[in-house]
Amino acid sequence: MALTPQCQKVVAYIERWGSLNSIEAITHYGITRLAARIHDLKYTNRAMKAVPAENAAKGFVKYVPDFEQRRANLKRRMYEELETADGIRLAELHVKYAAKFSLMNIKEREHA
Structure with missing residues (x-):
């Protein structure tokens, strides 16, 4: 699934700065x-x-990566692919997903 341009901007901002709130989204990208x-x-990776945003009004939030949901989405996709795989393709998928989970763990540690 290809991300919309606005979603791409949101992801890029959060990856660079760690979080994004509504005011930043409006100010930087016009995303209302x-x-x-x-x-x-x-349901993506x-x-x-x-x-809750610290030092902000009650109910004001910021958005950060949800590694738990990302892991669940990745696991779901892995199982879908493994159901139809056999032989050498099965081994390739195990390597592919081991690398993806490792990369996700690294990103999560960097974000913490």
């Missing part, structure tokens, strides 16, 4: 429906989640 863009990312 940030929660909708975050929802678009929910770029899933995000809302967390």
